[in-house]
Every structure is written in structure tokens, then in C-alpha cells.
Amino acid sequence: MKLSSKALLALAISSITATAYAETQSQDFVPTTLAATSAQGEAKGFIEDFSLGGTTRNWYSHESKYRGGTFAYQKHGQTLTDRNRTNWVQGTILNASSGFTQGTVGVKTEVAVYNALVLDRSKRDIKGGSNRTLADSNGDAVDQWSKLGLANVQFRVSNTTLTAGRQNFSSGIVDTIGNRALPSSFQGVSFNSEEFSNLSFQGGVFDRVSPRSEQSLSKFRTEYGNGAETDKVSTLGVNYQPLKSLKTSFFAANVKDFWNQYYFGATHELGDAQQLGLTTGFNYYKTVDEGKKEMGEIDNDTFSLSLGLTHQAHSLTFGYQQVNGNEYFDYLHETNGIYLANSLTSDFNGPNEKSFQIAYAINMAEYGVPGLKFNAYSARGWGIDGTHYTGNNGRAKFAYDGIQSQDGEKHQEYGVGASYAVQSGPLKATAIRATYVEHRGSEFQSDGSIKEFRLVTTIPFNIL
Template identity: 45%
Template sequence: MASRCLVVAVIGFFTSGFQYALASSGTDAEGFIEGSNLSLNLRNFYSNQRTSGRSHLTIKKPWGNETTRDRITWVQAAMLNYSSGYTLGVVGVGIDGSLFSAAPLERGHGAIANGGDRVLVDSDGDAVPTWSRLGVADVKFKVSKTELKVGRMMVDTPVLRPKDNRALPSSFQGAAFTSNEWDGLKIQGGSFDKAIIRTGSRSEDFASFYGNRAITGDRLNYFGATAQVLPSLEISAYGSRFENMWDQGYLGVTHKLSVESGYSLKTALNYYHTQDQGEKRLGYIKNDAYSLAVTGGHGGHSVTLAWQQVLGNEYFDYVYESTGNYLANALYSDYSGPNEKSWQVRYDLDLGAYGVPGLAFSVWHAKGWGIDGTHYDGDRNGHTAGYNVRGIDGASHYENGIVLSYLVQSGPMQKWNFKAIGYNHRATSGQIEGNYDELRVVTTIPIKFF
């Protein structure tokens, strides 16, 4: 009964919104060709990673896997992006398309390690010389300030958004709409059934990030809104269903306070509730995860203090190949283990305030502890144990990170972006990220044709 009422309410909302759109549309359309743009993004991704302690990487050999401590990833990627304008009329029609391609510059069998985690490999574990895919391929429809897309695309929501920490980002296959009919209110909804993976050319059924990766759900649906309630206060609320896996609700509240002396204070609360759904393919799930972050700023300086906690005997989870996680401590690690508590301190510096616009620096330390899966009972009543956590008792970990980035402001290299990232992560037994030191250098060169 409740779901029927929800459907009726949603239909009523869109009926009234569509009537409003018909009355106000067709005034700002540029035309299919006139509104088109074509660009090329060249991204060079380099990573040097070393493990320590109990953590190892693997190299595939004819006689079996061989362990190693080091891995080097060096990939040149290209993203050719086309977006049309909209045809004239009440309902505008357009298309988007992006061709993604990548070539590993480091192809040494031992150097790439760990199979297809960062480069595409063949059955022998050797790097494939190049790989390509349609990252984006959608048809879009627009009425007034409401847009619907069908096909492959990228969306940005608290429950589903692309993962972009490799040479190429992921994308998703399905349908989604965004509506900005009312000032200060953004409404989004979508339904997706495939992820187009970062390292490769294929699409995959949705699985969970922390659960048994062999278990897939049927489809991810979401609906939600972000409202600018006051000039200083923004509230977001979303609901999603990962069919036969879980239902997930999200609430985000952000408050910004500025004073004339140049000081600012930002407070951000993010909360997720996850509950098993349908066939419970990952077993019984019930957990809450929240974070509270406070950022004080003055001039080009800002300091953030964050607290995060998971209340539940399994991981706080989201869809694999996505970063559907707005929690404050989603860093190198997510700090989302069962019953985990974590804190973070972060310092950011925008050197534009000191005469060097485009140059920025960030450094942080985060620590998580109390990871305890010994009370997990998600496999009761004959269900699958979707999370391998029972052996985790009191695990802890920490990380240090530093980022230096520069965005060229003018001249022939305008909008070129250079970024260097350093990570250091240490963990006790049972914490899945393990012990790593890593340096990444990412260069992005955008070229706009029209």
C-alpha cells in the first residue's frame, strides 16, 4: 500500500511539473548543432606502489602466482567527448557520446602486478597494448529545465557516481533524469543495471564493493532531491534500491557561515541507513553510517576535523565501480568496516590567496579502530554470508595523505592540470586495505575543438 501511494505521488509530481514545463519551455534552446561541443581530454596516469608487512601483490606465472612488493602503473588515456545541443520545440532531443581509450606505457609483466586491477591484461597476465570503449552514449530529452537521458552516462548522486581514480573513469548504463524547475531545488532519479568498468572495455552487472563480488543485484534505482533551504543551509535526501540486495536511505545537511572578517565555518552531516531487500542475496543487512565534519577557514587556509562511525556488523557498502559514498572519511580507505569508528584532521591551502592562482595543497591524517565483525549473523535462516567479517576483531588502521595540484590559469596551456598525490596506509590484521605506500602523478590536458 505504501509503495502504491509513493508511485501515485511521484506521478502526480511529474504531471504537474510537466504541465508547468510546457508553459515555460522553448525559450532558451540553442539548437542541435548550434549547442554542440567537442573536446578531448588527455590524461597521463602514473603510480608507483610498494607494500610492506603482510601485504603483497601477485604476478601471474605459468606455474602459479608469485608475490611481489612493487607495482608500477603508467597509462596514457584519451577521452573524446561530444555533446549536442537540443532540437527546437517543446521537447528538445540531443545526444552525448564519449570514446575512451587507454594504452599502458609500462607493460612489464612483473611491473604491472595484480592482474587487471589498473591495466587490462590477457589470460597470461600480460598487459593488453590498448583498450577502448564507449564510456558515454546516450539520447537526451529536455523540457524546460528537466532533462532525461537514456543509455550510457555518468551521474553524480550520494548513492551512485563514477569512480575516477584510475586512467579512465567508470560509467553506468540505464536512464536518469535531473530537474531544476524550481529555484534552489534539484531533483534526480534514475534506474541502472550495468557498470562500464574503469579498466577494460566491457560492462558488468552491479555487485557490491565490500561484499561477495560474485553476487550481483538486478538493478539500482534511486530518487532524491537537494534543496537550498536558506542561503547558508542545504539539505539533501535520497532513497535507493539495489534490487534483491539492499535499500539505502541518505540524508545530508550542510551549513555554511561566513563573517566580514574573512573567517568561515562549514558543518557537514552525512548519514546512510542500509537494510536488506528482496531475496537478500548478500544475506541480512542492517547498518547505519554517519559522519560529521567541521571546516574552519580564513583566507586561503582551511582546517577540517571529522568524525565517522559505522553502526552494524557488516561493512557500510555501495555499488562496485561507483563511489556512492559522501561520508567525510572516504579517503584512500573508506573507514567503513563493521562497527568502525574513525577521525580525520585535514589542512588545505589555496595559494591563490598569496598570488599564485591555481596552486593548491592538502595534507591529512585519518585513523580508524574498533573494527569488529565477530557478531555478524547475516547468514541466519539459510541465507548467504555476503560479508567475510567474522575473523575481524578489534582491527585498526591509519593513513597519511598529501596532494599538490596546479591548474594553469591562462595562456596556451590554460586549464592543464598537474596533480601529485602521496599515500601512506598501515593496518593491523583483518583490515582489508593492508600496508601500502604510493605516489601518483596525474596530468590532464583538455583540448576544446568547438
């Protein structure tokens, strides 16, 4: 598929039309000044600001492969296959968090216990579990398990916080991922500094990840690689808002002996959503090999551009994404470190791949049903070409197995979803979301052909 002249014209018209209505969103410059208040100066105390609460999530997924694809599992020493896989898990988080002590240097602790209860324990259904259900070496579900998802101590001076231990972290390269019954977390040391009004700094050094569906800590590895592991991930970045309508961020990361990765992201808003608003998003990643080159030789530039039009309850988004490199655009496993517009069920990140997405969403609050939303999208990727890949760094085993067989591969994905958030009462903020996705790939496209229905209910609760 090629981006036609009509599609390009539609994007241009969308941008021009939104500009014509641009009256409300301020484009004023934001001067950089010291923060008006000190977060530590407002500390209430270690016990006084203590909280105990959490969430419980019912996570159900049914997948079906087609066009010859199958899932495999072991039974009585035999490998059996069929088209379907079902995972059903109840994940609960109990979080105890103190307040910061008062004084120049505040101290705080946070501990969160993660628990998973497997509701579908059939070996045939879970197919070894993958990253959805924890299974033992025989492929049997671990019926119930718990772990410390978070366990850290925090030190704060003014508006700068240092966190040590198991923690959440969010940036364009290293980001906690929460799309299963339980989220991931990272072990290490990080800081967040918000001493200025429109300028903040973040950084961290992590040596282990706590996976979504595992009890133990793991070394970092990549989402698409050959299983090589690393002991150290370091990242540093800045978030800057130069205009009231423009937010930017820049992050760099060193993944020891894998790669150096650089990320730039920008979001700009224009117009009035009650009339016509335009949101433009740009994301760019540069990845180059580093150290021992455990992932082979890498020189990859990947970007996405999205244009979102909003009129009252309705939004229409166009997204274009392109990979310039003979390997996948890759990122760290058990992270959400891919802020590209077309990262969906498929990441649309094949070597030299181009992709285009159209998405529509409606917010029913405008029609008297607050909390209810619907969405639909269609995405296509084309031009996948791994035939020029030579990045095995002289090793017998390629970092990205099978990539050289991808010659002109293409794929498409469709999805629909509905979500509802309870607005009041004892279940306030409870979120229910149902999605159906269908993905179809050509012969050597890595994601294959699969359909998935997912139903997720998340209920927050407060004890103290």
C-alpha cells in the same frame, strides 16, 4: 583510539569561534518559486550548439606493501609475489555533443569514445591490473583499447531532462567515479528536473555499469562483498536549499536482491572566509537487506560529521565518522556512492568502526600563485568489531568473508598532496596532482599496510 575530551573541546571551540565572526554568509530563508527561465526556451539548435572536445589524462601509480604484505602475479604457470605494483596509463576521452533542438521538446545526443594506452606493460609491474590496468586472463596488459564511454539521447521540456543510454549520473548513492585514467559510466534511463528555484529532483534506473578499466559492460556488484551481481539499480531523490547557507539532499535506492539504501546529506556555511568561516557537513546512510538478500542480512547506520575552518588561504578540517552495524558500510562497485567525510584511500567503513581525521589545506592564490594548492591529513580508525556478524543468510559462503576475525582492529592513514591548475595560455585548465599516502592496518584490518605515490596530469582540449 578514543576521541579525547581535548579533541571534543577543540571541535566545540572551533564552532563557537567561527560563530563569533559570522557576519557575511547570509542565513536568509530561500522561498520556493518557479524557475525564472526555461533552459529549453533558450535552446540554440541541434547543430548550432554542437561541441567536440575532451580530455587526456596521464595516470601513474606506484604502490608498496609492507609488514609482510605482497602482490601476486602469474609467470610461466607459477605464482610469484613481491611488495611492489606499478600502473601507468594514458586515458583519453573524445566527446561529441549536440545542442538541444528548438521547440517545446528538445532533443540532444551525446557520444564519448574512451581510449586507454598502457605505458607500463610489464606483467610483474601491473600484477594482473586490478581496476587500474586492463589485463587479459594470463595477466598480460591489453596494450591499447577503446570503448563507448557515453552514448545517449536526451529529451528536454522546460527545465526537465530525460536521458536514455550510457551516461554519467551523480548522487549520494549512485555516482560516476573518475579516479583512474578513465571514469565509469552507467547504462539506463534517468531524469533531472529543475523546475523550481531551490528544489530539484533526480532519479534513474540502471542495469549495467561501464567500469573504469574494462571494455565491456558489467552487472552491478558491491565494493566489499563476495562478487554477487544484480541486474537492476533504481534511485530517486531531491536536492533542497532552504537557506542561502544550507544545502540538503535526500536519496533512496533499491539494489535488487541486495539492499535498500537511504542517504541524507547537508552542508552549512557560516562566517566570512576572509576572517573566519565555518563549513559543517553531515552525511548519513541507512542500509537494510532486500529481496533475496544476496549480501546477507544487513541493518547498518553510518554517519560522518565534518567541521571545516577557513581563514583566507588556510583551511583546517576535523571529521568524525561512525559505523553502526556488524558488517561493512558497503556501496556499489565502480561508483563513488560514499559521501562520508573519512572516505580516503581506506573508506574507514569496517563493522562498528569509529574514525577521526584532521586535514589542512593551503591555497597559494592568496600568496600570488593562483592554481597552486597543498594539503595534508591524518586519519585513524579504531574499534573495528566483526565478531557479531551472522549475515550469511544461511548460506555456506559469507557475503563478507573474513569479517568475523576482526576483533578490536585499528588502522591509520597519512597523506600529503600538491596540485596545480594552469591559469592561462594554450594549456589553460590543465591540472597536475601529486599525492603520497601511507596506510597501516592491524593484523586483520582489511586494507593492510601499503604506501602509494600517485601522479596525475589531466589536459582538456576543444576541437569545435
